[in-house]
Amino acid sequence: MSLDPALLDRAVALLQAGELVALPTETVYGLGADAANPTAVAKIFAAKGRPADHPLIVHLPGDAGLEQWARDIPQGAWDLAEMFWPGPLTMILKKQDWVPDAVTGGQDTVGLRVPGHPVALELLQAFARVNPRGGIAAPSANRFGRISPTTAAHVQEELGDKISLILDGGPCQVGIESTIIDLSRDRPEVLRPGHIGPQLLAEVLGDLPAIHQSQGAPRVSGSLESHYAPVTPVRLLAPERLLDFLTLQRHAGTRCGVLACNQPAQAGMPHQWRMLPSDPTGYAHDLYDALRDMDHRQLDLIVIENTPNTPAWAAVQDRLRRAAA
Ligand code: TXA
Ligand code: MG
Numbered sequence: 212m213s214l215d216p217a218l219l220d221r222a223v224a225l226l227q228a229g230e231l232v233a234l235p236t237e238t239v240y241g242l243g244a245d246a247a248n249p250t251a252v253a254k255i256f257a258a259k260g261r262p263a264d265h266p267l268i269v270h271l272p273g274d275a276g277l278e279q280w281a282r283d284i285p286q287g288a289w290d291l292a293e294m295f296w297p298g299p300l301t302m303i304l305k306k307q308d309w310v311p312d313a314v315t316g317g318q319d320t321v322g323l324r325v326p327g328h329p330v331a332l333e334l335l336q337a338f339a340r341v342n343p344r345g346g347i348a349a350p351s352a353n354r355f356g357r358i359s360p361t362t363a364a365h366v367q368e369e370l371g372d373k374i375s376l377i378l379d380g381g382p383c384q385v386g387i388e389s390t391i392i393d394l395s396r397d398r399p400e401v402l403r404p405g406h407i408g409p410q411l412l413a414e415v416l417g418d419l420p421a422i423h424q425s426q427g428a429p430r431v432s433g434s435l436e437s438h439y440a441p442v443t444p445v446r447l448l449a450p451e452r453l454l455d456f457l458t459l460q461r462h463a464g465t466r467c468g469v470l471a472c473n474q475p476a477q478a479g480m481p482h483q484w485r486m487l488p489s490d491p492t493g494y495a496h497d498l499y500d501a502l503r504d505m506d507h508r509q510l511d512l513i514v515i516e517n518t519p520n521t522p523a524w525a526a527v528q529d530r531l532r533r534a535a536a
Contacts (some may be wrong), residue, residue: 362529
């Protein structure tokens with residue numbers, strides 16, 4: 212996939228002018244701005260309705276940019292970059308002094324990632340040719356607290372009235388946000404689980420990273436319990452409780468939509484019944500689209516048949532718990 216050159220020029224010109232551009236990545240769509248321009252970054256927070264102390268991920272065209280943005284980079288970070296970039300991994304590193312507080316939320320660290328999507332890379336490379344810092348700050352392109360967008364149409368629905376350009380790169384391959392690993396302290400710690408799991412990280416780092424338990428004040432906005440939530444209430448149910456629960460809801464006159472991964476629809480059960488793939492990669496790919504779709508159906512409740520609670524499902528489990536919080 213390659214961008215129309217006129218569109219690419221327009222996107223770069225907008226970024227240079229301090230405006231917002233929505234871009235596809237392999238995880239979810241991002242709402243991008245010149246990361247070295249605090250006024251531009253402030254527009255991201257305004258468009259999303261996001262509290263300004265939440266740090267943003269800076270996207271780079273390659274790991275050559277790492278030293279521009281980060282200092283005291285441990286060997287493990289270079290090794291992870293080599294193995295997983297471009298790809299769905301964000302590293303938290305000590306920031307260079309010049310990096311604006313607008314991007315880091317005033318912390319002394321910065322989140323960096325090289326996304327694995329041809330359109331994102333093309334934009335980053337073109338932007339880096341005209342801008343020596345070459346970083347695009349981009350949170351997920353949704354309003355604060357809502358479901359991350361995985362298609363250009365989702366972005367249009369979330370923020371269409373607030374941004375001048377949405378680059379369409381098709382549906383996102385991974386479908387949930389990048390794994391975030393904090394390498395700024397003594398022991399590497401996973402702050403947000405994602406497609407790249409702790410075992411894979413350990414193969415590069417030599418040791419299993421710590422896993423952040425989401426309690427107390429959030430250093431990661433994704434660690435607010437209610438993040439990634441649809442407007443319609445969500446109920447997460449063990450598979451063996453699903454059918455009984457739905458029978459009760461039917462008698463109570465509650466309009467339910469169901470996202471299942473094992474249990475097929477039964478006679479007399481809700482009309483809105485969507486089967487999601489029974490493997491974690493396929494499930495993650497479809498999850499946000501399915502939640503968003505159910506959210507549009509004037510339901511009283513979205514019922515989700517819980518997935519297995521095994522390491523392979525950790526990232527999906529994390530998003531399901533947040534959706535139901
Ligand atoms: O897959 C992704 O990571 C997507 C695409 C667009 O790249 N981006 C994304 O951004 O999910 P956002 O802003 O929705 O989530 C970024 C997370 C936030 O939870 C933020 O708190 C955390 O990264 N983060 C960024 N910089 C940080 C830092 N210096 N320390 C701790 N957490 C940080
Ligand atoms: Mg987000």
